[in-house]
Amino acid sequence: MPFKHILLPLDSSTLAEEAVTHAITLARSSGADIHLLHVQKSPSHSDEHCTDPVEWRLRRAELRSYLKNLSEQITGQNIRVTLSIVEGRPAEQIVEYCEEKNIDLIVITAYGKGGISRFDFGSTAQQVFSGSGRSFMVVRPAGAPPDEEETAYRRILVSMDGSPRSEWVACQVASMMRGQKVEIILLQVIAIPEMPRRMPITQEEHATREKFVECNRRAAEAYLDEVARQLRNGIKVTPKLLVAQNVAERIYATAAKEQVDLIAMSAHDWQSGAQQVTGTLCHTVMCQSNLPVLVFQDLPEAQLQGLRLGSNICEIRHPTLSNDSSAHQ
Template sequence: MISLPAAIPVRQTRRPLEMASRAHCVPSYFPERSPVMFKHILIPLDGSPLAECVLPHAVAFARTFGATCTLVHVLEITSNGEQGRCPDPLEWQMRRQEAKRYLEQVARRLDALQVQAVPLLCEGRAANCILDCAHREEADLILLSSHGYSGLSGWNLSSVAQKVIVRANTGVMLIRAYRTGSAELDTLAYRKILAPLDGSRRAECALAPASSLARHFQAELLLAHVVRKPEVPRRTPLSPEEQELVDRLVALNRQAAQEYLESLRSHMGAGTKIQTRLAVASGVATYLHELVESEQVDLVVMCAHGYSGETRWPFGSIAASFILHGTTPLLFVQDLPRDQEILTQAEQAAVEQAPADRSFGAQGERQAGGPALAGDILQHLEVLS
């Protein structure tokens, strides 16, 4: 009797049997969390045209989900590479006034399109302030440009964007600043949306916002599943019996995946144009990237984690691949509750060594009649000295 080689995974694809009976699989689009819908969007802006590439997407999301927007601008403590130098009080006040006017101008542009936007001015370090504002304002989506004031570079992400994504612990929409479209704020329309699925409940977190966007824009929703070919490390070619076992496992997982996708299509309801793609490949990420290009997808929606359920890191390998190497707008839904966030060793060390600096990054001031959370500029200088 031939036994299954130890190197072959027992299951490459989650079976519908795990969610309901095999014959009557009714997928659960919303796992342990409540349905993912975005009601409060945080939009970091640094005053550059590159950062403003997110604004058409902000209008699209606000109209789809009925969300309000908070426009946040961060006044950096250091500028022009002069580390450790206290800013001139007069110059600092001038910068604050310019930033206020800029935020108010953007808010008026959005208000003209019936999108509620509230300006918020913060002082500190950009990434820290954005994360602190997202937590304090209870934002459930951060709409982020890949690049900003520092300009485009050979890197697919700026340092600030990367820091925010890694520690956001909430949904993030990443827009590639080097692939901007129309300058008009209300002309954006998604035509084809890709939702990669691996059969897990976690991955299904992406279905609610993906289907809502598809219905709103009458876009095609592409549900994709990749059956990974199992790895069988051998110094010699597989025997016929071993190859037969591998082929049987792939066929079994492919059949289960086909049933899963068909069940999704039948239970997601009317009003959504759904297409499915099922493939067998050695590299899941490679296939998905190629699918984005071949299908001319203009929005990818996925969950931060998938079948493996590894939660030590903010996102899994497939999400990380799209964050680092993707070229289209990417919305990834964070499936981990905020109370499960674990500080890294670097963060723990930073908190222990400089708690005052960390708290300083949380200060901000609303520009629309809200309470002033930042003190006078001289108090800031006193803290820095």
């Protein structure tokens, strides 16, 4: 399973709480435990110049009670929970906690106690994405925590680009959702090459561009069919191929049109290097989509190299089921 330890940072705001049911859903699907974490600002990091020690201790007791109540609700669903309250700057402490506890997924809302702003993410979320190096799910708060029925992932869109990274993401999602009533949509968008210039392109240039796009489309069609074939095993997998000039826009627009519940993608596409936190494509989808986005960080280099050399895309099939047993089709 892709995840073992899920971190759910909470600042006791209703906006942050909208990530709770998503963390529960992912923990159930992957058999992971959940770490509830609150970072309480110490007097030296507080916005107030003078913090009453008594008031500070009372606040800490309230936070512990808050996390304990939430922990009891989650453990009632047979999910292991660890709760912690630490002191310091929120983003720094979250990143440090990830390293200490071997967290492999962070579930966090785009905004927390600071409220929704004109920026794409709150400062804490942005710093956590940048500094943790972990896979993460970013949830766009809608104003009220969703119930568990609303966070059931019945349709998941996986962004594909022909790279080993995207193949691995598709495999991880299929593995996590195995045995559930879910449809996985494998979406690849063929980019129309840009030809910026003052004068319109010639008829010959237009024909060349069309031929280039058609070659890519045919190759992608065969590729998506093969990946879908390997992933089907009691689960519905639908390949979808589109052609567009703006790839990121087509991804989040298609997700909205298809009424998917979740977008899953690699942090880095075939063009971006692992030196960046996320590639341009992933960052744009995260910023523009109102849907939760599950972002997988890179595979270890050894495994990526194996995929490049032709290793199997996915080894999750059960021999008792045939390839044609794609349920719910």
